[in-house]
Amino acid sequence: MFASLFGLVQADIDRQVDWAKEEARRRVRYVVRVAILAGIGAFALVGATAIGLIALHTWLAALWTPMMAHAIVGGGLIVFALIFFLAALAGRPPKLATRPPLQFAKPAVALGALASGTGIGAASRSAQEGLKFASDTVQQGSRSSLLGTLALAAVVGFIISRKR
Numbered sequence: 001m002f003a004s005l006f007g008l009v010q011a012d013i014d015r016q017v018d019w020a021k022e023e024a025r026r027r028v029r030y031v032v033r034v035a036i037l038a039g040i041g042a043f044a045l046v047g048a049t050a051i052g053l054i055a056l057h058t059w060l061a062a063l064w065t066p067m068m069a070h071a072i073v074g075g076g077l078i079v080f081a082l083i084f085f086l087a088a089l090a091g092r093p094p095k096l097a098t099r100p101p102l103q104f105a106k107p108a109v110a111l112g113a114l115a116s117g118t119g120i121g122a123a124s125r126s127a128q129e130g131l132k133f134a135s136d137t138v139q140q141g142s143r144s145s146l147l148g149t150l151a152l153a154a155v156v157g158f159i160i161s162r163k164r
Helices: 003-064 064-091 107-115 122-140 143-162
Strands: none
Touching: 003 064
């Protein structure tokens, strides 16, 4: 009797786990991309600093033309570093995808799974009446009535399964 309920719960858990795994993969890909772009930017900044120091030395040594070449190379590396830093900062983290809805949370599914284990005859007719009453209560009632109905159905199902 509870096998169908456990099957529904297990299916919902499996879908939730698959969703969580995919979200984790997306987040890891984003972090790796940002880390690579920031690393390239940091490497270019170190190069720009080295070239800037060489340019400063050359300027102090010769006061004109060799410094212009070093300044152009250093300026190009600074622009390169800024481009990569801005690319790393401009990327937005991926938004969380919507979680798949719980199928078990639908009252008709839960109560239908509970009612499917009853026998044919008077017990079946009373179970069908109880199922209709419970469905009406769940569709038009509050959250507390939903939880009460599900708890009552679980207790009744447990009692019936113990007697068999």
